[in-house]
Amino acid sequence: MIKVGIYGGSGYMGGEVIRVLLDHPNAAILWITSRGDKPVEYFHRNLIDKKLKFIKPEETTECDIVFAALPAGQIMKIAPGLLKSGTKIIDLGADFRLKNKAIWEEKYGMKHENWSLVEEAVYGITELHKEEIKEARIIANPGCYSSASILALAPLIKENLIDTRHIIVDGLSGTTGVGANPDIPSHHPEITNNIVPYNVIDHRHTYEMEQELQLFSNDPVVIHFTSSYVPISRGILSICHSFPKHKVTRNDLLDIYKKFYSDCTFIKIIDFPKEKSAQWQYLPYPWIASVSGSNYCHIGLDVDNKRNRIVVFSVLDSIGKGGAHAGIQNMNLMFDLPEETGLRRTGLHPY
Numbered sequence: 001m002i003k004v005g006i007y008g009g010s011g012y013m014g015g016e017v018i019r020v021l022l023d024h025p026n027a028a029i030l031w032i033t034s035r036g037d038k039p040v041e042y043f044h045r046n047l048i049d050k051k052l053k054f055i056k057p058e059e060t061t062e063c064d065i066v067f068a069a070l071p072a073g074q075i076m077k078i079a080p081g082l083l084k085s086g087t088k089i090i091d092l093g094a095d096f097r098l099k100n101k102a103i104w105e106e107k108y109g110m111k112h113e114n115w116s117l118v119e120e121a122v123y124g125i126t127e128l129h130k131e132e133i134k135e136a137r138i139i140a141n142p143g144c145y146s147s148a149s150i151l152a153l154a155p156l157i158k159e160n161l162i163d164t165r166h167i168i169v170d171g172l173s174g175t176t177g178v179g180a181n182p183d184i185p186s187h188h189p190e191i192t193n194n195i196v197p198y199n200v201i202d203h204r205h206t207y208e209m210e211q212e213l214q215l216f217s218n219d220p221v222v223i224h225f226t227s228s229y230v231p232i233s234r235g236i237l238s239i240c241h242s243f244p245k246h247k248v249t250r251n252d253l254l255d256i257y258k259k260f261y262s263d264c265t266f267i268k269i270i271d272f273p274k275e276k277s278a279q280w281q282y283l284p285y286p287w288i289a290s291v292s293g294s295n296y297c298h299i300g301l302d303v304d305n306k307r308n309r310i311v312v313f314s315v316l317d318s319i320g321k322g323g324a325h326a327g328i329q330n331m332n333l334m335f336d337l338p339e340e341t342g343l344r345r346t347g348l349h350p351y
Helices: 012-021 075-084 101-108 115-120 130-135 144-158 204-216 250-260 320-334
Strands: 002-007 027-033 065-068 088-091 138-140 167-173 196-198 223-229 236-242 267-269 297-304 309-316
Touching: 002 012, 012 027, 012 320, 065 320, 075 088, 075 115, 088 320, 101 115, 101 204, 115 138, 130 320, 138 320, 144 167, 144 204, 144 223, 144 236, 144 250, 144 297, 144 309, 144 320, 204 223, 250 267, 250 297, 309 320
Parallel strands: 002 027, 002 065, 065 088, 088 138, 167 223, 267 297
Antiparallel strands: 167 236, 196 223, 236 309, 297 309
């Protein structure tokens, strides 16, 4: 059994790690930390009667791997000691994601204390870094917007099909992205029947998207990203607009995407044909609800040949494939398990 510790178990991301690992056949949770004095069930009503208890961070014991669901700047401080003891790290936060130190310190407003570990860390989109993840000691799990957008755009950029300097991404997020602490945008009377734009320029996740997509391109990759909260609890929809260098058809692109993700268990390409008699087209495009509670990402697309535009839709659960589930997928590879172990659940329907 893989012995697992969880730093930061009171938040939504930590709670999702706990929920999924409880059903994992090859992993056992040794401890879960919280600095407060309230029980696990106070934060996670779905975990009542699971015989789980929080401990203080200073009470932790050695284990095989830790999941860190902590605010920026915290796991970097204790990471050297963990690695020295032989413990692997999956950071569900942002301490190791960006490879440019100046940008990281600007966007997170602090000095990075262990930059050599950033240089070692592997960016945790499993489908793009599988072999590196197998050998890694530190995984930098991606941001949820980043995961959805990178998975949506990578095939187009790898095939050199689009103008990489002019890519527009509109990101819609459920309110788990605000976190568990109360805030105005996630307050039910405020977000219900509302859409709340935030950090609409220079969003932190923009740099992750550009960093990872640049690996597929010899030309500069520039992402114009805008984010908004919508009145759902969990889920991400990335709407990615790009401009092809030559004429392509929807079927051409579907073939490219299916080939690109042909060996990827958790990426599903929506290839339903358009309904010829329908006035409003819904069938060819993915829905957030179809991936809720799962490690799946659904991708659909269309082509506007009249205006020379490709639009790609990517949906995932923000604390599933956009967080905890993807982290567990990476853990499986790090311990030589099939990557789908403990993650075979499909999305909830209806949700």
